[in-house]
Amino acid sequence: MKKNIAIMLFFISIITYSQSDFRKGFIINNDGEKLSGFLNYKENSSVFDYCEFKTSLEATSKKYTPQLIKAYGFENDKYFISKEITTGSITETKFLEVIVSGIATLYKAEKFYYLQKDDVFKELENREIEYTSNSKNYRRASRKYVGILKVLLKDCELVKNKIDRTNYKERDLSKLIIEYNKCKGQKSIVYKEDKEWFKAEYGGSFGYSNSTMNYEHKSTKQLFFTTNSNPSTAISFGGHIELSSPRISENLSFFTGVFFSSNSFINSNQSASGNNNYLNEVTTQLKQTKIPFGIRYRMPFKFISPYFTIGGASATNISSQTHWVSETLTNSTVIIESKKFDISNISFGIYTSIGFEKEITKKLKGFIELVYENFSLNNSHTYTSSSAQLITEEYNSTVTHLQIQIGIRF
Structure with missing residues (x-):
């Protein structure tokens, strides 16, 4: 996570330092x-x-x-x-x-x-x-x-x-x-009479997302423990709006939107000890409707305008669960133990992006951008014990999305 943010900040600093706009x-x-x-x-x-x-x-x-x-x-x-x-x-x-x-x-x-x-x-x-x-x-x-x-x-x-x-x-x-x-x-x-006090730009985009899930499960049962999942790739899409005041600033705007992504994360391992063979699998289904929000700074270059966004995001996790399964094979006997953890409905995280914008017509622009998102998730499993007590197990996890988005705005 820190490495990805550092790379984005490095490119942002280079672009910002080198810009000039002679008019x-x-x-x-x-x-x-x-x-x-x-x-x-x-x-x-x-x-x-x-x-x-x-x-x-x-x-x-x-x-x-x-x-x-x-x-x-x-x-x-x-x-x-x-x-x-x-x-x-x-x-x-x-x-x-x-x-x-x-x-x-x-x-x-x-x-x-x-x-x-x-x-x-x-x-x-x-x-x-x-x-x-x-x-x-x-x-x-x-x-x-x-x-x-x-x-x-x-x-x-x-x-x-x-x-x-x-x-x-x-x-x-x-x-x-x-x-x-x-x-x-x-x-x-x-003197700035030709500039608008308020301006709204709308747009839509779709892209390719590479995501990872990190688990922070503290169970004493090692068969249910894994640190991270295999990467998940998916298509993401959504729409956005940018609000600005050109009379005050041409380069600053407020960015927000609604985006959807659906990911499947799977991690499994096999092991053996004596006459026992073990198969452990962790599967997470994560469907998110995400609302990013932040401040966008655009650099007015002549042909292509670089920009970057820094802010946060909220996500609604729709029917999202993590399924932990352990199979133990002893001679001809198979013992299966499983737990389902529900992922919290709402989660929050950070949102950053860096992109490049090109004017297609006077009112239409195309863009490509690299987006980084990181969300913290709460996972819970509730069951009734043998003594008829209601027990809840919880752990935290984080999901990271790195996306390439292509879109238009007008």
């Missing part, structure tokens, strides 16, 4: 001159510290800090300006993303928002504060931004009445500032 854009130097070219599109905190710009795709890129240029931006997309901000006693120059521009302008730097109106530039504070209640210490968001907005936007009564219901999120703050600018007779400039 059409521009920089504005300190003399106010606009230079067109290509900017490396990123979705991490470094966008507020520097940009990577080159005049052509073949040219070598150069880093520009907020001290070297006034602004940079992408065509019909994000726009950043150099601005001095103060946090506590620290003053520094950063690139701030311009979310909405107008009479009132909304900026963003990492997880913090700023507002400028006329000559006033203020952080919309919402940092955590500590407070005490019933002799216990707690932490909560300060919501100081509510008071700041009420002061700066007080000349529009319609907007002012909505401030208390405005959450500290880009969508909520953007909507409020756009309404304020409209109230004051000016249309706002929204």
Whole structure:
């Protein structure tokens, strides 16, 4: 299990480290001159510290800090300006993303928002504060931004009445500032206006699964003991949905779906001692309806987009059992001892995947991916003893699925 995860994480780290995504854009130097070219599109905190710009795709890129240029931006997309901000006693120059521009302008730097109106530039504070209640210490968001907005936007009564219901999120703050600018007779400039706030993609896939079952049976009877099964191969299939907000992030999405697989695991051994011959067999029938869920990160390469998913999964185990059988042949006498263990209806585990996606048409994509799943199972056998007592035997096992999936999404 650890080996499989390590291999997947190795490929993920290589892909993530090597990616770059240069798109059409521009920089504005300190003399106010606009230079067109290509900017490396990123979705991490470094966008507020520097940009990577080159005049052509073949040219070598150069880093520009907020001290070297006034602004940079992408065509019909994000726009950043150099601005001095103060946090506590620290003053520094950063690139701030311009979310909405107008009479009132909304900026963003990492997880913090700023507002400028006329000559006033203020952080919309919402940092955590500590407070005490019933002799216990707690932490909560300060919501100081509510008071700041009420002061700066007080000349529009319609907007002012909505401030208390405005959450500290880009969508909520953007909507409020756009309404304020409209109230004051000016249309706002929204640089990411062409990007959706919400997007859903659907898909289906089928694949080939190689699975193993590890038993952790603690019975003192060695005839019922085995550590693992022989591998089981099967066809798996299902459908999925990806939910994302391109306005916030092009590369991150929430992934979930429903998948079905059916496996048979068999392990047997023969032995002999004196006049006795033994045949021991363990058979597990496992039918699973699986619901994976996790965060998917997609790398926007030009022709093929790699992606990886990290999360968990739940599984409904349908009519699943493990059957332990021991046959002892002594001379002409056969003694058969058997137990049936029911597998718990619900189990939980981990889910990871790494894949490659290719655009087929504008609305249709094809993909191939490697999926790793690991579930913990509880197995129980209940019987009535000779003294009429109800006795339950239990043990745990784990099942690991390694799958190659091929599918489409739209």
